Amino acid sequence: MTGHVEPLKIYIGVFVSLLALTALTTAVAFVDLGAMNTAVALAIAGVKMLLVVLFFMHARHSSALTKIVILAGFFWLALLLTFTLTDINSRRWDPSPGPWSAPAPAAPAPAGPAAP
């Protein structure tokens, strides 16, 4: 026998949790939390991802080597996003890119909350 057999209860529990979190994230979108809306939505998505990776993808029972590969994947993704966004956020846009539709009075791009 290869691989760990999860009890059925765990899979059902993860499934119900994922559905509940989907309902929650949808409900939160109807509440005005300002800039926190994006943060909450991404946090819930992160929790859902963890549930899928750990239980459905058996990561918690996989070998140390496989775990390192998984973590390395997320590490490189974090590098990509972090350096891209620090560059975008810290660059002095001069002039800042206006809307493409020329006739409108040059409204600068809104300085929104930091994206994920």
Added chain:
Amino acid sequence: MADAATPHAAEHPPYLAHHFSDIGQQFEAGSLGMWLFLVTEIMFFGGLFAGYAIYRHLFLKGFEEGSRLLNVRIGALNTAVLIGSSLTMALAVRAAQLNRRRALITCLILTMLLGLVFIGVKLNFEWSHDYEEHLVPGMGFSYPGANAPAIELFFCFYFFMTGLHALHMVIGLGIMVVFVWMASRGRFDGGFYSPIEVIGLYWHFVDIVWIFLFPLLYLVGGRY
């Protein structure tokens, strides 16, 4: 093949390749290799997510307005359908582990049906609707208001991200057709189910991509 009772380690079972010392090592190599592939997929979709983050940062108002043009109820419902397909896929792997051929085939077919429902809903209720509303960039996009160019950009991201996601699903469905056929011929059992484990990893990965696409495309514009 499945009923061939192979003596332990005396001669290797037909599904054990010569260069592996035992079936555990072969299984481990298979899932490690799949994870390596998924890491490249993380970077592949990661590029799109990074591009999305940049342009959302630059054109926040347009992206939020564009996001509100999507049907959040259909999006949430489809998310539930895809999560359901992940459950049936996890159960398929479990059935293969426990050597339950009938349950394996049933779960694989259920997974495919749920995947087809997802793609069908996308085609019939979302993409076709977007086309009728002139929201497809390059195919007669038109939208009133000052934010139109940024909204067109939002829909570029929307169609590339959901399109590539759907393409991944179609590829997964194609592979599952082959595996259902193989399972019906008794090619898998509790000792050998690497292909089922690996397609499971792939399917769950595609599910995770959607778990992030759903809030980023449908929700972050706010619905209040």
